Amino acid sequence: MSKIIVALDGFSSCGKSTTAKRVAAKLHYAFVDTGAMYRAVALYFHRNQVDCNDLNAIEKALEEVHITFEFNPERLASDTYLNGENVENEIRKMYISDIVSQVSAIPTVRHAMVAQQQKMGKKKGVVMDGRDVGTVVFPNAEVKIFMTADPKIRAQRRKLELMQKGEDLPIEQIVENLKIRDEIDSNRSEGPLKRADDAIDLDTSYKSMDEQVAFVLEQVRRVQHAGK
Numbered sequence: 001m002s003k004i005i006v007a008l009d010g011f012s013s014c015g016k017s018t019t020a021k022r023v024a025a026k027l028h029y030a031f032v033d034t035g036a037m038y039r040a041v042a043l044y045f046h047r048n049q050v051d052c053n054d055l056n057a058i059e060k061a062l063e064e065v066h067i068t069f070e071f072n073p074e075r076l077a078s079d080t081y082l083n084g085e086n087v088e089n090e091i092r093k094m095y096i097s098d099i100v101s102q103v104s105a106i107p108t109v110r111h112a113m114v115a116q117q118q119k120m121g122k123k124k125g126v127v128m129d130g131r132d133v134g135t136v137v138f139p140n141a142e143v144k145i146f147m148t149a150d151p152k153i154r155a156q157r158r159k160l161e162l163m164q165k166g167e168d169l170p171i172e173q174i175v176e177n178l179k180i181r182d183e184i185d186s187n188r189s190e191g192p193l194k195r196a197d198d199a200i201d202l203d204t205s206y207k208s209m210d211e212q213v214a215f216v217l218e219q220v221r222r223v224q225h226a227g228k
């Protein structure tokens with residue numbers, strides 16, 4: 001069976017990454033969490049006080065940012081590394097969620113990340129999740145899914161996840177963060193969050209994780225059988 005590209009885009013906290021991870025494992029494909037890349041850049045900018053309005057400083061900083069993924073056998077998933085440091089936990093914290101959309105809206109940042117993502121998917125056999133995978137990174141991806149979910153359900157799921165990681169935040173703060181991020185992500189000039197015309201919709205509000213994964217796998221099988 002020839003390898004394809006599976007693009008999962010959509011709003012924050014709809015279940016893109018967890019679904020993509022499981023689909024990739026089932027297909028023996030690579031999984032790329034593009035959000036983790038933007039979060040790692042945001043962490044670097046935060047730590048080094050990079051001025052988001054200073055193009056020279058941004059370009060210089062991006063030369064210093066090296067993002068890699070390494071499989072963690074304890075989590076059975078890949079951890080994100082920034083210049084050799086495991087930043088997987090740090091980039092998921094709320095202070096990064098609060099700044100990442102400002103950083104990811106900078107065109108120079110997007111150009112650098114998109115180029116890396118395109119390299120990662122060059123040989124196909126990849127499941128990639130994000131906001132612009134089916135529109136900008138791989139407009140010819142064989143399977144494109146656009147994920148949505150009720151904002152209250154998304155916030156509740158994220159609250160539970162953060163609690164499990166030791167961050168107990170009021171639901172209102174999480175709702176606000178998701179709302180602001182979706183707004184900035186949808187309205188930026190470069191690579192905005194947008195449903196590709198040929199994407200298939202998946203509303204995860206009342207779906208189980210298994211159902212989500214099965215839905216995506218069904219689309220993959222359909223495309224693979226059609227192309228045989």
Ligand SMILES: Nc1ncnc2c1ncn2[C@@H]1O[C@H](COP(=O)(O)OP(=O)(O)OP(=O)(O)O)[C@@H](O)[C@H]1O
Nearest residue numbers: 012013014015016017018035157158161207208209
């Ligand atoms: N169908 C589901 N039922 C219950 N919980 C779910 C479901 N789908 C996803 N979740 C949970 O919701 C949370 C958010 O999921 P996930 O991180 O995959 O979303 P995402 O779309 O990748 O978010 P983001 O874009 O913010 O990274 C996770 O804790 C995940 O386990």
Ligand SMILES: Nc1ccn([C@@H]2O[C@H](COP(=O)(O)O)[C@@H](O)[C@H]2O)c(=O)n1
Nearest residue numbers: 034035036038100101104130131132181
């Ligand atoms: N393709 C992408 C992926 C993500 N972003 C930005 O990163 C933020 C964090 O992403 P998560 O998937 O971890 O929530 C997101 O809010 C976007 O600002 C992006 O721009 N493009």
